[in-house]
Amino acid sequence: MNPCIRTGFHAYVIPSGRFIYGDAFQVNETFIFRIIRVSELPIINYLNYEINDYAVWWHDERISTLAARPEDVISYGYEGRSILEFDFIKAILNKEQN
Numbered sequence: 001m002n003p004c005i006r007t008g009f010h011a012y013v014i015p016s017g018r019f020i021y022g023d024a025f026q027v028n029e030t031f032i033f034r035i036i037r038v039s040e041l042p043i044i045n046y047l048n049y050e051i052n053d054y055a056v057w058w059h060d061e062r063i064s065t066l067a068a069r070p071e072d073v074i075s076y077g078y079e080g081r082s083i084l085e086f087d088f089i090k091a092i093l094n095k096e097q098n
Contacts, residue, residue, distance in 0.1 A: 003025075004023050004024065004025055005024050005025060005026050006023065006024040006048055006078060007023050008021070008022075008023070009021065009022060009023065009024040009033070009048040009049060009080075010042070010043055010044050010046060010047055010048055010049075010080065011024075011033065011047065011048060011049035011050065011051055012047060012049075012050050012051065012088075012089070013051045013054065013066070014050065014051060014052050014053075015051075015052075015053060015054070016057075017040070018038050018039065018040060019038070019039045019040070019041065019042050019043050020033060020035045020037065020038050020039075020043075020066070021035065021036060021037040021038075021039075021043045021044065022034045022035040022036045022037070022063075024048070024049070029069075029070055030055075030067055030068070030069060030070070031049075031051075031067070031068045031069075031070065031073050032065060032066075032067055033049075033051075033065065033066040033067075033068070034063060034064075034065055035063060035064045035065065035066060036062075036063055038064070040092075041092065041093070041096060042083045042089060042092075042093070045082060045083055045084075046079070046080035046081060046082055046083060047076055047080050047081055047082075047083055047086065047089070048075065048076055048077070048078070048080040049073055049074065049075055049076065050073070050074040050076075051066070051068050051072060051073055051074075052072045052073070052074070053068065053069075053072040054066050054067060054068040054072065055067045055068060055069060
């Protein structure tokens with residue numbers, strides 16, 4: 001597998017409505033996300049990726065792997081963007097508070 005492109009990434013998976021956290025790789029133009037945590041709420045205060053669709057999401061007991069095509073992933077760079085810059089995340093947080 002190619003070197004990790006982001007250790008400790010945070011992403012929102014639109015089809016599932018879940019936030020994921022783990023390590024990101026890119027192999028032959030495919031994003032591979034090794035996931036150690038999944039949540040309905042943001043896990044940390046920045047977002048590195050939005051995943052609009054994925055090819056497959058394998059689950060096992062401790063870790064899961066999601067594979068997505070580059071055209072289905074929006075990258076916000078290594079440092080990411082504050083979760084408060086996203087209206088859809090603000091709506092999720094507001095709903096949770098009510």
